[in-house]
Amino acid sequence: MNVVHSEIDDPCWESVKAQIGRIRRAFGASSVTCGVLHRGEPVFHYAEGLADIRTQRVADADTIYPIASCSKAFTAATCAALVDEGLLSWDKPVSSYLPEFQTVNNAEVSQEATLVDLCSHSTGLAPLDHAIIGFHDSYLNDAADQVKISSNLPVLCDFRTAFVYNNFMYGVVGEVISRVCNKSLGSVMADKIFEPLGLLRTHVRTADYPLDGNVAQGYSVLDDGSFLAVGDPEIQDGSVHAGAGLVRSTVNDMLRWAKAVMLAEKQQLSTDPQDTSMKRNLLPGVAFTRSARTHIVPDSTEGENSYGLGWFRHTIPSRWLGSISPNFMLLPDPPVIGQHSPERLAICHYGAIGGFLSALYTFPETCSAVVVLANSSPSRGDPTDLIAQCLCQELFDMKPRVPLEHFALKAAETSKLIWPxxxxxxxxxxxxxxxxxxxxxxxxxxxxxxxxxxxxxxxxxxxxxxxxxxxxxxxxxxxxxxxxxxxxxxxxxxxxxxxxxxxxxxxxxxxxxxxxxxxxxxxxxxxxxxxxxxxxxxxxxxxxxxxxxxxxxxxxxxxxxxxxxxxxxxxxx
Structure with missing residues (x-):
C-alpha cells in the first residue's frame, strides 16, 4: 500500500530559526550552520554564531568544518567506484589486498572479512580508540601502523553477529584503497567524488584550505561558558583512521553531495529503462552502499534501524536516531519525532571529533536532505543532532511537534554531571x-x-x-x-x-x-x-x-x- 506523506507548503522557517538559536545556546556552541534540500532544491539556509572567535568571522553556508564520521559515506562511495572499475571486489577478503591484515585474536576475520564487513561494522573487533587517540585528540601512531594495530584489536563479539561501530576498520579500508590505487585515499576520493561533483570547498587536508580563511575553529566549552580553542583534528589524508573521518566540508557542498547520492541511487534502483534522471552516473554503486547490511538493534520490534556501508538507516519514528551522537548517552529517554505521522525512511550519519559535530539526513523518497555543522565540543552534548531533527519535523510536518530545545537543555545539564x-x-x-x-x-x-x-x-x-x-x-x-x-x-x-x-x-x-x-x-x-x-x-x-x-x-x-x-x-x- 502506498503511503501519502504530508508536507508543509510553506514551513515556518522563522520559528525554526528561533529553535536553532535556543538549542545552540543550550549547548554553548560557538556556531551552527545548516541547510535543507527538498525535491532536489535548496529551500533553507541558516547560520548563526562565530566560526572563529579570535577573528570574529561569522559562520555561513560556505564555512568549512571537519565532518568527522560523516566521511564514512565518502569512503564507501570511493570503494564502490573502484568496484565498478574492477579494481576492488566487495566479495574478496580484505587480506587479499592487505596480506598483513592478520587478526591475531580472531583469525576468521582476516580469513573471511570483506570490504562489506569492514564498512558495515560487523567484524566484532573492539573499537579500542584510546589505543590510537591520546590527549588533545592527537594520534599516538602513524598511518603505517594502523593495519598492524587493527590486526591486534581484542574481540568484543563473534564475527558477523552484531553491529560494533569501529573506526579502525574504516582506517583499514582507506589503506586498501591506497594500496590498489598507489596513491592516498584523499587523492582517490578527490578524483572519484569531489571533482566530478564540483565539491570545490571539500578537502581532506588542512593544507588545502582556501586562502579566504572561511574555516571554522574548533572549541571546547569551559564551565564558565567561555571558549577554549582546540587544534584542528589530526585526522586527515595520510593519518591513522583517515577513512573514518578525513573529510572537511560545508553546508552547501554537503547538500550537493546528498543530492548527487540520491539521484544516483534512484537511477541505480530504477527498473524503468527510460529513466534518465542522470545522463551519466557519477557515483557508480552508491545505492549498494546505502542498502541495509547490519542491524544495529537485534530483534527489534520497531521499524528498520540498520547500517549500510557508511550510512545509518532508520524508519522514523525511531528512538535510535543519533545513536552514535554524544546525546545518546546523555538522554536515556531520547526524543522520538513523527510518532503520529506516516513512517518515513531516513538514510543518515552523524559525526563527532574534538571541537566539531555534524549531522546529515537524506530522504530518498522526496530527494530531501538536512545538513547541520557546528564547532562545538562533543563532551558538552550535540546541537547538530537535535537541530537536524528539528528541521526534519518541520520540513515534513511531523506530528506531534517535539520541543527539541527541552531535550537540548536536559542533555546539556546531564553533561555537567559527568565530571562530578x-x-x-x-x-x-x-x-x-x-x-x-x-x-x-x-x-x-x-x-x-x-x-x-x-x-x-x-x-x-x-x-x-x-x-x-x-x-x-x-x-x-x-x-x-x-x-x-x-x-x-x-x-x-x-x-x-x-x-x-x-x-x-x-x-x-x-x-x-x-x-x-x-x-x-x-x-x-x-x-x-x-x-x-x-x-x-x-x-x-x-x-x-x-x-x-x-x-x-x-x-x-x-x-x-x-x-x-x-x-x-x-x-x-
Missing amino acids: ALVRNWVLARDKTDIVPVPIDYIGTYRNSGLQLRIDVFESQRSSARSLGRQQYDLEPLSFTINKQARQTAKLKHYHWDVWTFLPNTRDDASRKGMELYMALPLVLLSFVRDNTGQVRWLDWDLYGGYDQPELSDAVYTIDPVRFDRISSAAFN
Whole structure:
C-alpha cells in the first residue's frame, strides 16, 4: 500500500530559526550552520554564531568544518567506484589486498572479512580508540601502523553477529584503497567524488584550505561558558583512521553531495529503462552502499534501524536516531519525532571529533536532505543532532511537534554531571591508605608491541611538593609519556595499592590538558602488576574504558585491560 506523506507548503522557517538559536545556546556552541534540500532544491539556509572567535568571522553556508564520521559515506562511495572499475571486489577478503591484515585474536576475520564487513561494522573487533587517540585528540601512531594495530584489536563479539561501530576498520579500508590505487585515499576520493561533483570547498587536508580563511575553529566549552580553542583534528589524508573521518566540508557542498547520492541511487534502483534522471552516473554503486547490511538493534520490534556501508538507516519514528551522537548517552529517554505521522525512511550519519559535530539526513523518497555543522565540543552534548531533527519535523510536518530545545537543555545539564560523577566514583573506589609505595619501583619503560604502544614512567620534577612537618612529600612523584610524544605526558599520583592515577583537578583542567575523552574511571588509572618475587613486571591500562555500544548480541566477550610488558627499569631520559 502506498503511503501519502504530508508536507508543509510553506514551513515556518522563522520559528525554526528561533529553535536553532535556543538549542545552540543550550549547548554553548560557538556556531551552527545548516541547510535543507527538498525535491532536489535548496529551500533553507541558516547560520548563526562565530566560526572563529579570535577573528570574529561569522559562520555561513560556505564555512568549512571537519565532518568527522560523516566521511564514512565518502569512503564507501570511493570503494564502490573502484568496484565498478574492477579494481576492488566487495566479495574478496580484505587480506587479499592487505596480506598483513592478520587478526591475531580472531583469525576468521582476516580469513573471511570483506570490504562489506569492514564498512558495515560487523567484524566484532573492539573499537579500542584510546589505543590510537591520546590527549588533545592527537594520534599516538602513524598511518603505517594502523593495519598492524587493527590486526591486534581484542574481540568484543563473534564475527558477523552484531553491529560494533569501529573506526579502525574504516582506517583499514582507506589503506586498501591506497594500496590498489598507489596513491592516498584523499587523492582517490578527490578524483572519484569531489571533482566530478564540483565539491570545490571539500578537502581532506588542512593544507588545502582556501586562502579566504572561511574555516571554522574548533572549541571546547569551559564551565564558565567561555571558549577554549582546540587544534584542528589530526585526522586527515595520510593519518591513522583517515577513512573514518578525513573529510572537511560545508553546508552547501554537503547538500550537493546528498543530492548527487540520491539521484544516483534512484537511477541505480530504477527498473524503468527510460529513466534518465542522470545522463551519466557519477557515483557508480552508491545505492549498494546505502542498502541495509547490519542491524544495529537485534530483534527489534520497531521499524528498520540498520547500517549500510557508511550510512545509518532508520524508519522514523525511531528512538535510535543519533545513536552514535554524544546525546545518546546523555538522554536515556531520547526524543522520538513523527510518532503520529506516516513512517518515513531516513538514510543518515552523524559525526563527532574534538571541537566539531555534524549531522546529515537524506530522504530518498522526496530527494530531501538536512545538513547541520557546528564547532562545538562533543563532551558538552550535540546541537547538530537535535537541530537536524528539528528541521526534519518541520520540513515534513511531523506530528506531534517535539520541543527539541527541552531535550537540548536536559542533555546539556546531564553533561555537567559527568565530571562530578567521575570524581565521586574515583573517591568511592579508592582504598584510602596512607601507605605510598616507593615510586622508584615503577620507573621504567613498558611496551605493548601489538598495539604499537610504549609508556615511559619517570620521576616528576618536584613542582608539587608539599611540606608535611619535617618531610617533603611530592603529591605527584611520577609522570608518564606515551610513545615518547611530549604532548602525551601526564603526572601520576598514588591511588591505592599498585594503582596510580592521572585524574585532573577539575573538568576545566581536563579540557586544557586535552583529556575530555578520558571521562571514565578506568581510563585515568594505571595498574602496575608484580611477579611472584614482588618485582613490577607489567602495567595494565583499561583502554576500552567500559565503552558501551547501544546493543550487542549475546556472544559478547570481556575486554581485558591492555597489558604492557616492562622492558626496562631505567629512568626515562
